[in-house]
Amino acid sequence: MSFFTPNTAHLNSLNEKGKFLVAWRLSLIFTVFFGFVVTVVLLNDNKNPLALNVVALIIGLLNLFYIKLTNKYQLLFWFSAIGSGILSQLAINTVLQQTHYANFIWMITSIFIAFIGINKKTGYVFLTLHLVGVFYFFLFSHNLHVITITPKTTPELIGQATEVALALFIISYILNHYMTFNDLANHKLEIANKELEKQNKLISSKSLENETLVKEIHHRVKNNLQIIISLLRLQKHELKTEEAKMHFSDAINRILVMSLIHQKLYQQKELSQVEIKTYLEDLANDILSLSDTTTSIAIQIESNIKKIGLKTIVPFGLLINELILNSLEHAFTNVNAGEISIKIKEHDANTFKVTYRDNGFWKEPDLEHKSFGLELIEILSSQLDGKYSRIIGKEGTIYSFLLHNIDLDNNTL
Numbered sequence: 190m191s192f193f194t195p196n197t198a199h200l201n202s203l204n205e206k207g208k209f210l211v212a213w214r215l216s217l218i219f220t221v222f223f224g225f226v227v228t229v230v231l232l233n234d235n236k237n238p239l240a241l242n243v244v245a246l247i248i249g250l251l252n253l254f255y256i257k258l259t260n261k262y263q264l265l266f267w268f269s270a271i272g273s274g275i276l277s278q279l280a281i282n283t284v285l286q287q288t289h290y291a292n293f294i295w296m297i298t299s300i301f302i303a304f305i306g307i308n309k310k311t312g313y314v315f316l317t318l319h320l321v322g323v324f325y326f327f328l329f330s331h332n333l334h335v336i337t338i339t340p341k342t343t344p345e346l347i348g349q350a351t352e353v354a355l356a357l358f359i360i361s362y363i364l365n366h367y368m369t370f371n372d373l374a375n376h377k378l379e380i381a382n383k384e385l386e387k388q389n390k391l392i393s394s395k396s397l398e399n400e401t402l403v404k405e406i407h408h409r410v411k412n413n414l415q416i417i418i419s420l421l422r423l424q425k426h427e428l429k430t431e432e433a434k435m436h437f438s439d440a441i442n443r444i445l446v447m448s449l450i451h452q453k454l455y456q457q458k459e460l461s462q463v464e465i466k467t468y469l470e471d472l473a474n475d476i477l478s479l480s481d482t483t484t485s486i487a488i489q490i491e492s493n494i495k496k497i498g499l500k501t502i503v504p505f506g507l508l509i510n511e512l513i514l515n516s517l518e519h520a521f522t523n524v525n526a527g528e529i530s531i532k533i534k535e536h537d538a539n540t541f542k543v544t545y546r547d548n549g550f551w552k553e554p555d556l557e558h559k560s561f562g563l564e565l566i567e568i569l570s571s572q573l574d575g576k577y578s579r580i581i582g583k584e585g586t587i588y589s590f591l592l593h594n595i596d597l598d599n600n601t602l
Contacts, residue, residue: 203261207370208306212252212262215269215302215359217265219433220249223354226348230290248272266306270315274299278322285337291349294356296323301363355510383410407451435518438479440560442514445475446506450499462496469509469531483523488513492533494541498596501573505592508569512545512588520549520586528585539597540575548585 223246230239252265277295280287296319304312326334341349362532418441449472455462473488497505513529521527532544566588570577575592 198273204370204374207366208266209256209262211257211363211366212265212269212308214254214362216249216256216265218355218359219269220246220253222377223249226352231347243273245276263307266302270299270302270307270311273302274315274319278319279324281322281334285334286339287332287341287345288338288349289334291352291356293323294353294360298356298359298363301360305363305367312456353393368422411448411451414444414451418444418448434458438481439514442476442479442510443507445479446472446510447503449475450502450506461500463502465494465497465502465533466490466492468502468506472506472509473513473529476510476517480517482517482521482527484527486517486521486527486529488529490533494533494535497594500595501593504569504572508566508573508590509545511565513568514549515566516549516586518562520547522549524549536591539594541592543588543592543595545588545590546585550585 205552223242226242227239227246230242248268252268256262256265256269273295277289277292277299280292281289300312300315300319303315328433388554421437421441421444425434425441428434428437449468450463453468453471469490469492470488473490477486477488509531515525516529530544530546534542536542566577568588570592573592573595576591577588577590580587
């Protein structure tokens with residue numbers, strides 16, 4: 190650190206550090222230059238406008254003291270922009286004995302300081318005010334200025350040329366500083382982007398690895414469930430009564446429902462949801478293939494919901510399984526061709542309606558002794574925070590369900 194480059198450790202961003210350095214260095218240059226001008230005027234030429242130069246020197250000194258004491262830079266840009274703007278406007282309209290090339294460049298400097306040091310809106314305000322001042326000069330002061338101006342001595346011309354050079358230097362310095370820090374910021378942004386890209390690749394790699402592991406787990410769970418199903422099927426053949434075999438078949442189908450979920454999960458890309466229509470189609474086909482019915486059964490599935498999360502699909506899949514099993518066991522005993530229709534329709538943001546219909550002939554349910562299948566339908570409907578109704582008519586049986594999508598209720602999708 191040096192007097193020309195003060196400590197900027199208290200500032201966080203690169204942009205703030207750059208503005209702090211610009212404010213300090215411009216105040217320093219401003220103070221040194223006008224201190225030199227005031228000294229020269231006092232020693233050699235009392236006819237020059239001493240007052241404006243003294244004001245400029247005071248502004249420079251105040252800026253330096255302020256930034257040294259507070260470590261803040263914002264007000265310095267306001268002081269510099271307002272100070273250089275006011276002094277240049279006063280000079281072109283009150284000091285009639287001199288040319289004002291430098292004053293017009295100071296106006297441009299004031300606008301640059303406002304744009305880069307403060308903000309664009311303030312820059313446009315300064316631009317507008319200086320344009321008004323310039324028009325005022327040409328309409329009301331210019332001709333009087335031309336009449337009053339006198340030839341200048343060589344020292345005076347050198348002094349004015351030096352002032353023009355200073356103003357141009359400040360403009361060039363601001364632009365250079367801005368471009369330098371802009372390039373530095375872009376370079377750091379490029380480094381950050383490269384690092385971020387590396388992190389993204391690492392995260393993607395880990396995510397793919399985890400996804401592969403999760404799919405492998407689902408695959409193994411499915412295989413284990415298939416082993417259980419195979420063992421139950423072998424055990425089923427050793428049973429003596431048809432009722433026991435029927436209960437074993439029901440148990441096998443329920444395990445099959447969960448096995449099919451795991452199979453779907455490791456076969457598809459998305460692990461958190463299952464495509465409901467294809468899942469139910471596969472489930473229905475598997476149930477039909479395992480059933481002992483000789484009746485031709487056609488199952489039609491319609492759904493305007495594409496996917497359902499894991500918390501919902503498990504009880505819902507078991508529910509559909511029970512409905513199809515009940516239809517196969519109780520509805521199609523005296524029917525040549527059976528039909529089952531399953532329609533799923535979104536009801537509102539987190540509920541959906543399910544209409545299950547078959548064309549079989551059911552016996553009226555025993556109100557005192559409900560079958561295990563009906564009890565399970567009630568339990569599964571309750572797990573989905575739903576309700577249902579059942580209508581048995583001449584054309585078949587219709588179940589109407591209004592169920593909640595549990596995954597959406599718990600914000601897990």
